[in-house]
Amino acid sequence: MDYTNQLKSFCQEVLRPIIVDAVKEAVPKELIKKEKRYYTRQEVCDMLHITPPTFYSYVSLGLFKKVKIEGRTLVDADEFDEAFKDEELVRYKHSKKKR
Numbered sequence: 001m002d003y004t005n006q007l008k009s010f011c012q013e014v015l016r017p018i019i020v021d022a023v024k025e026a027v028p029k030e031l032i033k034k035e036k037r038y039y040t041r042q043e044v045c046d047m048l049h050i051t052p053p054t055f056y057s058y059v060s061l062g063l064f065k066k067v068k069i070e071g072r073t074l075v076d077a078d079e080f081d082e083a084f085k086d087e088e089l090v091r092y093k094h095s096k097k098k099r
Helices: 002-026 041-048 052-061 077-083
Strands: 038-040 066-069 072-076
Touching: 038 041, 038 077, 041 052, 041 072, 072 077
Parallel strands: none
Antiparallel strands: 038 072, 066 072
């Protein structure tokens, strides 16, 4: 019985970290599943400086896809970041008219 406990302890403390490191090195980073990130509708509106109706217009135009999760409207963060990574988002400034 004592030998079994020692063997379990050896496997957990010594072998497991070695195996985990070897698998991490062998598997390409693209295959390691990351947790999905999402932006809320309001976060997207704030980032793009748009209103919710414009958000839905962009969805209907196919600029990005919305996802409904538990009644919330969300956008896949990786997909959104990829679609708008080259866009420079600036607020419009009102021009001052010279009289």
